[in-house]
Amino acid sequence: MEGRHAANSGEAAMPGLTSADGPAPALEDRRVCKASSSAPVLAIENVSFAYSRERLALDRASFTVPPGRFTALLGPNGAGKTTLMSLVTRLFTARSGRILVSGRDLSKDPRAALAAMGVVFQRPTVDPDLTVEQNLFYAARLYGLRPAAARARVSWALSRLNVTDRSRSPVRSLSGGLRRRVELARALVHDPVLLILDEPTVGLDIDSRRDIVLHVHDLCARENLAVLWTTHLIDEILPMDRVVVIDRGNVKAEGDVETVVANAGAADLADAYRRLTGKSEPTSLLRAKV
Numbered sequence: 001m002e003g004r005h006a007a008n009s010g011e012a013a014m015p016g017l018t019s020a021d022g023p024a025p026a027l028e029d030r031r032v033c034k035a036s037s038s039a040p041v042l043a044i045e046n047v048s049f050a051y052s053r054e055r056l057a058l059d060r061a062s063f064t065v066p067p068g069r070f071t072a073l074l075g076p077n078g079a080g081k082t083t084l085m086s087l088v089t090r091l092f093t094a095r096s097g098r099i100l101v102s103g104r105d106l107s108k109d110p111r112a113a114l115a116a117m118g119v120v121f122q123r124p125t126v127d128p129d130l131t132v133e134q135n136l137f138y139a140a141r142l143y144g145l146r147p148a149a150a151r152a153r154v155s156w157a158l159s160r161l162n163v164t165d166r167s168r169s170p171v172r173s174l175s176g177g178l179r180r181r182v183e184l185a186r187a188l189v190h191d192p193v194l195l196i197l198d199e200p201t202v203g204l205d206i207d208s209r210r211d212i213v214l215h216v217h218d219l220c221a222r223e224n225l226a227v228l229w230t231t232h233l234i235d236e237i238l239p240m241d242r243v244v245v246i247d248r249g250n251v252k253a254e255g256d257v258e259t260v261v262a263n264a265g266a267a268d269l270a271d272a273y274r275r276l277t278g279k280s281e282p283t284s285l286l287r288a289k290v
């Protein structure tokens with residue numbers, strides 16, 4: 001089966017992997033995870049992390065990301081969102097607590113855990129001088145897919161993100177919004193069960209932000225993807241989403257939007273955010289457009 005034997009070069013494509021982490025998992029293992037029950041795809045359990053002795057950037061943070069749901073990690077600047085992303089993608093190692101991906105402990109079975117996730121970082125990772133198709137094909141091959149399977153997945157991802165007509169264009173020639181869609185397509189070429197996005201709309205105009213927000217919600221629903229989307233913007237969260245509110249390294253609330261709002265005794269999510277963090281939401285015009 002394609003993907004069973006990851007090429008050695010595949011190590012570079014997976015965030016946080018080192019050559020000591022053992023062989024790559026089979027593609028079919030990830031599909032089994034995808035088809036399985038409503039057990040959390042990502043579980044953060046009592047995770048703490050500090051950059052210095054003075055202050056914890058994360059303090060016993062715990063929450064889950066279920067399959068087929070859009071879970072927003074919402075918090076103001078400095079809340080610990082990027083730190084958490086860095087721990088989940090294994091750029092840093094959690095000093096205490098556990099991170100489980102489809103039940104696999106990230107510290108004990110990093111290859112399987114990392115292979116199950118697609119990541120869209122804040123900063124672009126696609127090569128502007130390659131075409132869209134070349135970028136995706138390169139990523140698929142680095143994840144260990146053989147050429148025929150890689151071509152099929154690239155074609156699927158391009159079509160899923162509505163960028164097939166730009167497949168032969170150099171990434172450099174695309175607008176910011178289209179580039180983000182290419183980043184998204186690239187994150188999906190290896191058929192992950194978990195999609196993680198770290199403030200993916202930073203720097204985009206309102207229409208492009210709306211486009212990405214809707215594309216990711218659609219992927220979540222149709223592909224049964226578990227999505228973890230970090231943001232400090234409430235208007236990127238839709239009423240049917242789950243939300244985890246984080247502030248100064250502490251998880252303040254977790255649940256369906258409706259539940260978080262009700263538990264905070266708030267009128268709406270913006271009000272709940274104010275009550276939970278003591279901060280007002282940044283203003284944005286996105287909601288009016290969604």
Ligand SMILES: Nc1ncnc2c1ncn2[C@@H]1O[C@H](COP(=O)(O)OP(=O)(O)OP(=O)(O)O)[C@@H](O)[C@H]1O
Nearest residue numbers: 051052057075076077078079080081082083084232
């Ligand atoms: N490399 C670093 N060295 C020292 N402290 C850091 C470092 N990166 C983050 N911090 C601190 O850790 C805490 C959490 O920061 P983090 O970047 O994870 O928050 P965030 O929620 O992602 O914020 P933002 O939305 O501004 O990116 C903050 O107090 C921040 O100042």
